[in-house]
Amino acid sequence: MSTAPLPPLAEILSSLRVVSLPLVTRFRGVDHREAALFEGPEGWGEFSPFLEYGAGEASTWLAAAIDFAYEPQPAPHRTRIGVNATVPAVPAAEVSGVLARYGACRTAKVKVAEAGQSLDDDIARVAAVRDLLGPEGRIRVDANAGWNVDEAERALHALAEFDLEYAEQPCASVAELAELRDRLRKWDLPLAADESVRKSEDPLAVARAGAADIVIIKAQPLGGARRALDIVEQAGLAAVVSSAIDTSVGLAQGALLAAALPALDHDCGLGTAALLAADVTPDRLIPHDGAVTAQRVAPSAELLDRHAASPDRTAWWKRRIGDCYAVLEDRRPSTRSTI
Template identity: 50%
Template sequence: MLISPEVRTVLDHTAAPGDLFERVVPVALPMKARFRGLTVRETCLVKGPAGWAEFAPFTEYDVPEASRWLLAAVESAALPLPRPLRDRVLVNATIPAVPAHRVPAIAAHYPGVSAVKVKIAERGIASLDEDLARVAAVRRALPDAAVRCDANGAYTHDEAKTALTALARTGPLQYVEQPVPDVHGLARLREWVSIARLPVPIAADESIRKVSDPLSVAALGAADVIVVKAQPLGGIRAAASIIEAAGLPAVVSSALESSVGLAAGAALAAHLPLSSAGQGLLGPEPAAGLGTAALFAADVAAPGLRPQDGSLPLGRVEPDEDLLAAHAAGPERARFWTERLEACWTHVARGEDSGRAG
């Protein structure tokens, strides 16, 4: 796990979570539609000397993986946000794996976006016909937006060949994200795409954030684009160092956080220089996947950090006390999050899986 020098300094001077976080508030936020298999998103807000932050690893993640998310929470709670290079961040629409007839209502929450990410492969290749119908509905609902698809590693190599060929027939694709599960599979598939002259760029997500070496994607030539999420990579500074070292066009994306966590993602996106490396593929400014507050039926802030005219404003988000109380996790779940926070802190303090982001 990469730990930025700034976060390492905070940890070296802090013995326990209670020494840094003056408040720990687990919450449960309902979703408008099932997303990533969830209808309720559990997460944990923490407040430190720099402001509110979010500790949001998915509940099934083990302590080593969840500990990366703790580093991001420590950073945002203890340190100032990095200097932005822009005053707003372009975002894409996100369409869950819903039936095609539901697409227009969801797309209506994203006026003015320049790109749209469509979730596919909810049941692997068995979902292909539904996926094609969903993509077609998206193209009708948002005709001016570039289309991205996200398979979350659900295909085998042969299934991915079939799916990518079919998806390419629907029209231009900015990229297909993580069609197969591992980095070597991505490299093999990208080689096939090149030989077949299929106009489908490959993006890596899980092969960046769920592996011991996030730079192996670049080393193996496994992707055209990397999708980077600040929380699972250990925070804004660690994620920025990975983007710089990889040297590939990058899209900053959400890990399905509340508006508090999305603000840190927006800070990362606004901090990155607009490199000419991505202009041909992603346009002059890559649209970040940070518009996901629109997928929540409730949030911790009023108003939440939702897209306006295709972009998000910058700055920290202060949660609303009434909303924190309304969506507070029950006693059993609150205990789960408190114990999890302490277990991750112990894991990081022992220096397990440690490293530095330079």
Template identity: 40%
Template sequence: MIALDELTARAHFLSLPLRVPFRGVDRREVCLFDASTRWSEWSPFLEYGPEEAARWLAHAVDYGFGAVKATPERDKVEVNATIPAVDVRSHGLEIIDQLMQRYPGCSTVKVKVAEKGQQLADDVARVDAVRRWFAEHGHDGHGHEYPTIRVDANGGWSVEQAREAARALTEQGPLDYMEQPCASITELAQLRQQLARGQAPVRIAADEAIRKSANPKAAVRAVVEAAACDVAVLKVPPLSGIDTLLDIAHDVSEEGVAITVSSALDSAVGIGAGIYAAACVPQLCDGTGNPVRVQPAGLATGGLFAADVARRDIVAGHMHVEDVVPDPSVLEDCALTGERKDWWIRRLADAYAYLSV
């Protein structure tokens, strides 16, 4: 394993500005390694302790220093657009049009819902506005009446509220899935069972139930065993790496559960690793031999940054598999110094100690 001194010498600690606040901050602090195989990223959120951060570090080391066993099965990955909880009743289709310009060719759209201070009527208006935008514009300019729409509630609803939301949001068209509509695994299982019996069945995807767990790998198993989801939203860093993610994808597919590879608010370097991982996911089948479809990835999140370390283009709704090399000027302009740099160096040493165990 690479020595801590060498890892530290290869590290660049950065503070990247965000377009809108996330987790109460307006900048994303990241660590990039100029590694021997390719650039890699280690960016556990600031509140994470060393043991959890070590899982993220294991991925960064494996990816950057050539320890990943898996190889991509395709050269590009379909990605979804993301529409935040904007007020379309005040701004109309113009705000949807502005946002969709960031996602050329994307026909799968994740719409944020259950925002604090808003009502279900706001969510319905937002989803309907996306449908109307596609009817007028379409992802190829010719119009598509029904885009593939996902809604993401970030655990903001009760079972009853989520059931009512599913009814209201499917009146004008189907939903691909509801991502983390309720907070707990028990609630997700109850909702999934109730929706399966209803007139508008909607798939359930688990995100925070996995991501916020102290042991994400065990959480995936718990969610699947509880029959609480149809889709598991997986982020590579918390799972310690690409090979682990692929093992999980294979295991859950046996139960008919698909995966969506998603971003952990990564810079372009981390997104490159996510695209690599998504491209490695093979065509999987459930226990009866039926195919489990590869889901469009939630990796087109570069638009959340006001400045990123590199440009990652979306072409016809896809992002290509490629190693990402940061712009030297961004490495210089956004470099952390002083106490914040020292804090990250200490953090790296603390996480490395767990990595060595």
């Protein structure tokens, strides 16, 4: 995370706008995505940790938002970022409608291991994606740590016929990932670590254990681009930049992170604005020809007003930012000014 002094809390709150955006399809149990946006000298930043995250975890997201709004971002190596379509755990019959929102993306990330669903549901969903993408399309699956080792081995063997690019976070712990990777070695199926990186006190543990081939990095959960780039460099593994159903402001931070990676061999999970039925800017980071452009975007006053959260929810987000700011102060005392 940045070592620059924190801006005053009152300054952050002075430009704060909280929005509630409808989703095209239910995702992570919600049909609206709330996000807090504020403006700094470099542009707008987004703070949108999921609602269940406590102040300790969410404070890292606030650090990222501050870094993006107040600090220049690392120099880019590219401006065009290839992206994947994201297919939630929908019935197979709904897959075509989801993919249609992404246009010409060659890669799809398919959610699997959803609570209350079966392996047959996963197989049907992935099969539908393969039918629509054709043999040249790339398919990766994301279990969000939903399987134990035996379940993951069985499921991935069943899904192997669809020629998977990689499997993301099939199991929860680093030890489980390492065991699964060893079991699957002869299948030549790479494993990617997401939660084992962004939710870990030691994001490099997965690399030291030889538990993954790819690290998934996200700008907000990791505290901003500089920390994410440092993790990739130290891990020595291929990286994929992903998002958490951000507004286009948050996606812009992820796209600029992807642009700053020295090497980028995989499409990134930065096309998720396609899952939003509304956004905060007319310049949405929607995929065009399978890619987004790495650039900052600014919200429009009209769209901020149209999608403004209720006063109660706005007050809730203000309190949350205050709580997270206090955590950051404890970690890195501000020398810029007092609140």
